[in-house]
Amino acid sequence: MGKKIFIISSSFRPHSNSRALCEAVADGAREAGNAVEIVNLSGKKISFCTGCYACQKLHHCVQNDDANEICRKICEADAVVFGTPVYYFGIAAQLKAVLDRCVQFWPEPAGKPYYLVATMADAPHFEYVIGSIKGFVECFDGATLAGTVLADGVYEQDAVRTTKFMKEAYELGKSI
Numbered sequence: 001m002g003k004k005i006f007i008i009s010s011s012f013r014p015h016s017n018s019r020a021l022c023e024a025v026a027d028g029a030r031e032a033g034n035a036v037e038i039v040n041l042s043g044k045k046i047s048f049c050t051g052c053y054a055c056q057k058l059h060h061c062v063q064n065d066d067a068n069e070i071c072r073k074i075c076e077a078d079a080v081v082f083g084t085p086v087y088y089f090g091i092a093a094q095l096k097a098v099l100d101r102c103v104q105f106w107p108e109p110a111g112k113p114y115y116l117v118a119t120m121a122d123a124p125h126f127e128y129v130i131g132s133i134k135g136f137v138e139c140f141d142g143a144t145l146a147g148t149v150l151a152d153g154v155y156e157q158d159a160v161r162t163t164k165f166m167k168e169a170y171e172l173g174k175s176i
């Protein structure tokens, strides 16, 4: 029986580099016999966490938007992949908004591997991106950042498709 793998692709850009890598991860993961779902945050309604903590009493968020289902799928998956463009050396704001909204399901996103796929234009400088994802993962018991594909030097749309990172992403998917 394969694993349930949930991939979140954050870029809003058509022909997105990070999405191309997410799709390669998905191909590898399916090849290995897993069930894969990819969600694109583009077009989704995702409000910011207001820190009201109503979720601590209600066990759900009082905001009614697409983040609730995305966060629930993070909880239900056996493994989760976060795909993000690098913006000012950090993760995309829309991905951070999803991570923050997961507080409604605290402490459920625990006990599973998480993976990071990120693309940036310049020379590799991924420490803040890794730090943001680790900041999330390390808040949940038994959750780990189990693997990364960090693609530097990709600026234009689809630029990543001719790089070694596509195979790296596929192999990461197979290994999940």
Ligand SMILES: Cc1cc2nc3c(=O)[nH]c(=O)nc-3n(C[C@H](O)[C@H](O)[C@H](O)COP(=O)(O)O)c2cc1C
Residues within 6 Å of the ligand: 011, 012, 013, 015, 016, 017, 018, 019, 084, 085, 086, 087, 088, 089, 090, 119, 120, 121, 122, 123, 154, 155, 156, 157, 158
């Ligand atoms: C708002 C914004 C901020 C960016 N900041 C950086 C950056 O700090 N370093 C960098 O190398 N590239 C930066 N870039 C370029 C993107 O990271 C790069 O084009 C990436 O491949 C985009 O991924 P995507 O195609 O999946 O959206 C930035 C792009 C935008 C739009």
